[in-house]
Amino acid sequence: MGYFTFGAEQDDIGCRIDVFIAENMESLSRSGVQRLIEEGHIRLNGASVKANYKLREKDVIDVEVPEVKxxxxxxxxxxxxxxYEDKDVIIVNKPQGMVVHPAPGHTSGTLVNxxxxxxxxELSGINGEKRPGIVHRxxxxxxxxxxIAKNDTAHQSLAEQLANHSITRKYNAIVFNGFQEEEGIVDQPIGRNPLDRKKMAVTQKHSRRAVTHYRVIERMGNFTLIEAQLETGRTHQIRVHMTYIGHPLLGDLVYGPKKQPFKLEGQALHAKVLGFIHPTTGEYMEFEVPLPDSFKKLLERLKA
Structure with missing residues (x-):
């Protein structure tokens, strides 16, 4: 059981209580908050409250989160x-369509399984039972x-490199629209979309700095093949940043247009290069994987 207390400040006046809690607790969705309110696990100033209550300054919200089985x-x-694999790390090429770690609705068939x-x-236990060995996703x-880290020492080393932005992560993506420039940088903070908690967005509220470097590889009419290099690693960073500058990813039904010109299984995004310092040897290692066949076929159609 977890217990949390929040105080409403002047900036929070008028915000619905379910929205406020969902924005301040990443582990809870808005529907999850509403369920906790209905079950009596959330109280306002010591009393029960409705999900549509609008906060006033100095309101005190107590949240009780029951343990999840x-x-x-x-x-x-x-x-x-x-x-590649040794006693510390294992490097894999994940196929499109595979979930990295178990989550509601995906308890089997994942990379972790x-x-x-x-x-x-032989997997690090730092991220808990549901995400053994998973350093990033x-x-x-x-x-x-x-x-993937095979022990806690390797996990800590790789996680520190991620935090220090020293890991090389380059992606290929097909995006809508042409670019006037050859390359650029998007330096905009990313946080939960205040209007839809299931999505991320460029926002100043409850966000973290996010930086994406991009360059044009090939122009194909109304579409462009780009390389995007992550300096930070926020959730959906490339998808959010490219949409923000007017270049949503082809096939991205979440951040891009709902009507897509091709029937794709998901966004045209491929993690092509990964480089890091080996946790034990101190040697820089870099891995590059070719584009999957579906990505190549899509490029051929666009070029034609």
């Missing part, structure tokens, strides 16, 4: 495209190179 995560014999079968107990519909 964990679903057992089982090893599964799922083929892995392993690029496959890793547990392949590695047994890429979206379900994004393909490409991913690193």
């Amino acid at each position: 964990l679903v057992e995560i089982l090893p599964e014999d799922i083929p892995l495209d392993i690029l 496959a890793l547990m079968f392949h590695c047994g107990d 890429i979206d379900k519909d994004t393909s490409g190179v991913l690193m």
Whole structure:
């Protein structure tokens, strides 16, 4: 059971209580907050409250989060495209459509299920039972190179490199519209979309700095193949930043247009290059994976 207390300030006056709590607690969705209110786990100034209550200055909100019963995560014999492996790290090429770690609605068939079968107990436990060995992640519909830690020491080293922005992460993406420039930088903070908690957005409120470097690789009429290099690693960063500057990713139904010119399985985004300092040897290692066949076929159609 977790207990949290928040105080409403002047900037929060008029905000719905369910929206306020969802914005301030990443682990809860707005619907999750509403369910807790209905069950009596959220109180305002010591009394029950309705989800549509609008905050006043100096309101005190108490939130009680019941423990969630964990679903057992089982090893599964799922083929892995392993690029490199030693006693500290394992580097894989994740296919499009595979979820990285178990989540509601995806308790099997994930990369973690496959890793547990392949590695047994040789995975870092820092991120808990649901995310053993997972240092960073890429979206379900994004393909490409991913690193996994096989022990806690390696995990800490890789996580520190991520925090220090010293890991090389380059993506290829197909985006809408042409560019006048050859390259550029998007330096805009990203946080939860205040109007839709399931989405991220460029926002000044409850956000963190996000920096994406991009360059044009090839122009194809109304579409452009770009390389995007992450300086930071926020959720959906490339998708949000490119949409922000008027170049949503082809196939992205969340941040791009709802009507897409092709029937794709997801956004045209591929994690092509990953480079880091090996946790034990101190050697810089870099891995590059080719574009998947579906991505190549899409490029051929656009060029034609």
